[in-house]
Amino acid sequence: MAAIDTIGTASIIISGLTMAIGSIGPAIGESWALSRALSAIAQQPDEANTITRTLFVGLAMIESTAIYCFVISIILIFSNPFWDYVISMGG
């Protein structure tokens, strides 16, 4: 049962760390992009459509790194392949 304990503990800790560390970069990047876009809209309200569209696409691009982290941590918690392997070996 030692293997199962180790895998469970490691999965939970690592998935928490993945989200915690992995969301720092995208959060800073997105807030920076948003603040730049807001000041750009404030200066050029006529270009608001173009800026907003570019902003959305850019935010989606930045966000994808956070989404990767999220998918990894979800896999670790809900459908962990190593966990399943150990269960199948033990059973």
Add this chain to the structure above:
Amino acid sequence: MVELSPDEAVLWRWEFVTINETIVFTWIVIGILAILAWASTRHLSPTPPFSRRQVALETIISYMRGEIREIARRDSDPYLPFSGTLFLFLSLSSILGIVPGYRSPTSSLSTTTALAACVFFAVPVFGILQQGASDYFRRYVQPTPLMLPFNVIGEISRTVALALRLFGNMMSQTLLVAVLISLAPLFLPVIMDLFGLLIGQVQAYIFAVLATVYIISASSDEKAVEEEPEIEEKPEIEEESEENPKREPEGGT
């Protein structure tokens, strides 16, 4: 145990043929879209009185044409069928999330991968149709043939990113609501569902726009490629020059 994707809810199985919730809900979305399209394109008239369905259809179509024209900076007709269909499918499949028991097919990785694969294959098809095979494939060996593997990796990784982005957003929303129902079942899930509707529309828009951008960047000739960054960068330069004088008085006081 939370069911991660509607793939795991198998409704019908025979030999190797498996019908799960993803497939059924995709059929439902396709059916609704087909019926709506059929119903709204009957009795089209060029002169008033217009039917309500025709006005709604024309509003959606003209909005999409305008968006594509602004992104492409050229005629939108070649791109409208593909990008517009992507948007309508994704949009309807997330709007239907307000129906109890329905799970958006886009919260399954297989659906998003299939859509991303469509984009992956549409890029060379549009590129070759618009500028010929030799011109299209020459793009991969520019500026030097050394860049060939990087260009190919870029194509593949952005397809994976396209699939994972949509899947991650839609799945996280479903999962969040599921977790919240077990924690605070009365009000919070409703708010998150409202938020989820917004996210679904934004993601549908982003997916369609990214698909359009990929297709256009592959099918545009050199001149348009050179022109585009110039237009994109212009506001930033102006912004810089306008911002600097403003900052100086702030620093002085």
